[in-house]
Amino acid sequence: MNYIKVLRFSQLCIITLLLVCCKPGTKSADENVSNQPQGQEQEQGPSVESLINEMDTNKDGKLSKSEVQGPLSNDFSKIDVNEDGFLSKEELDNAPRPQRREPRGNNTSNTSVQKDFEVTINVDPSLFIKESLLKEISKEERTLANGTKALCYVITTASQPQEHKMGPWCPTHINDGKDKGGIWFKDDKVYDVDGHFIANLKAFYSDEEWALFREDGSVKVTTTQEECEAAARPDVDEKYNNYCVECLPSYYKEKVSTYIIPVKPMYLESSNTLGRNGIGVAFNGVNFEAPAPTHAILAAHTLAPLDDAGGHVNPHQGYHYHAVTGNTKEVKQKDVHAPMIGYAMDGFGIYGHKDNSGKEYSDLDDCGGHYDDVRGYHYHAGDAGSNQVLGCLHGVSGSLTVKG
Structure with a gap:
């Protein structure tokens, strides 16, 4: 469980840094930041169960790459021994111990310098x-x-x-041109998600299980909010494996x-x-x-393109850029x-x-x-x-x- 102790320390630092709510105060922004420790490693680390409960945002009992942080994210592929895109309780229990950093003098949180x-x-x-x-x-x-x-x-x-339209993301037929779809990326290159791209995913990923289109050439695209949410989550609903995910801004137009x-x-x-x-x-x-978090959806042979502006929609943030x-x-x-x-x-x-x-x-x-x-x-x-x-x-x- 030593690995989990170190993860717990990293997680507490990240949570403290990113999620503390803002409240009124009196210190000027020009004042220097003092060295403040943001967490102390405990003698008894949390159980794997409690770690999953804290980080498992969709409550499916396992952790996807998008749900983890710190050392757990860095070593995700090493811990994910069955390569299914998720970390189970058993895999976390058997996780190898990471190399610990040597302390830097008495400064317990160099991020505050x-x-x-x-x-x-x-x-x-x-x-x-x-x-x-x-x-x-x-x-x-x-x-x-x-x-x-x-x-x-x-x-x-x-x-x-205000300066550009949102979408489109998914073409509807393998004969559609690039104006009917968005973009995707691989190995630092950008590709147009047109009908030809959808039709050639087997060769693109060297994987015969890709099949986002039907015999008549129509592309399998999510068309409702319910379908979008089932396909866009890290643990893709099996029903929407081999789908092109298109979540529309109108589903979440009340986002503030x-x-x-x-x-x-x-x-x-x-x-x-x-x-x-x-x-x-x-x-x-x-x-x-x-x-x-492309690893999880690609493992389900699901594609979630960005539009030409680099954005797409999910239930949590609404429209956003990657x-x-x-x-x-x-x-x-x-x-x-x-x-x-x-x-x-x-x-x-x-x-x-x-x-x-x-x-x-x-x-x-x-x-x-x-x-x-x-x-x-x-x-x-x-x-x-x-x-x-x-x-x-x-x-x-x-x-x-x-x-x-």
Whole structure:
């Protein structure tokens, strides 16, 4: 059970960092963050049953890749010995013990060490598209994910883009062109999900079990909210194996997203693992999500394409992005630098993948960020085919809540 103890410690750190609710306070955002331990390893780790209960969001008694975090996510394929895309109680019981990190002096939480840059750019609320806002953006003192009090912007949106249409995602016949479907990714490349793509999935994945179309050439597509929810969950309903998943925005049109983002971002020496609560927001109020959990659905021979803007719909977030394709509002820079497309949850700006000359950035850290004297520390979105907008966050995160 030593593996579970370490997982428990990592899980507590992540939960503390990403899910603490914001509340009124008095400390200025300019104050340095103190070293605050975010959890202590217990002598007796939790049972496998309690770990599953905490992380099993759909309550099916097992854990998918999208439900786990920390070391458990990193070693998912090693623990998933039967390669079914899920971690069972037996597999967790038999999980190997991970290599433990050596302590760094007396600092129990290096993520709380703040670093000040010569240039730090505050969030500019005027960049958001007004039509996407449900309320006027307000400025309030809140508590960030690590317990630090700071002045924050409260941004409430309907998560509906104003500058592009949503969809389509799935073609309806194998003779359909690319205008009838969205996009998919594999090995850092983007592919049009047209009828030909659907018809050739066996060769694309070197797997004879793919069969998303019928004898008459019609594609098997989810057509109701009930079908969408049965096919879009990590443990795909067996009835919808070999389906193209199309969840329509109209199913979840009442979704309201509220972002709490610090006015002045605070850079941390150590990066923070992405959670399942959004990683940033585009200027149209739609959230950027962590990588799509493709392993589970592909194991069921199910496809959940993105639209040409890099977004799709699920029951939890409504419409959201997993890729940046250049379809959303961009703020051009005065130099050759890539345009700005939104903000991360820590308040640092997110910019396009390539600069205006088509050149990729070669000096990015694991999160996709770097520093310059004009923009301070900021991020660059991953390539559209990478299934990763950002790799992690290097600042103190605010929070996102989605209701409706």
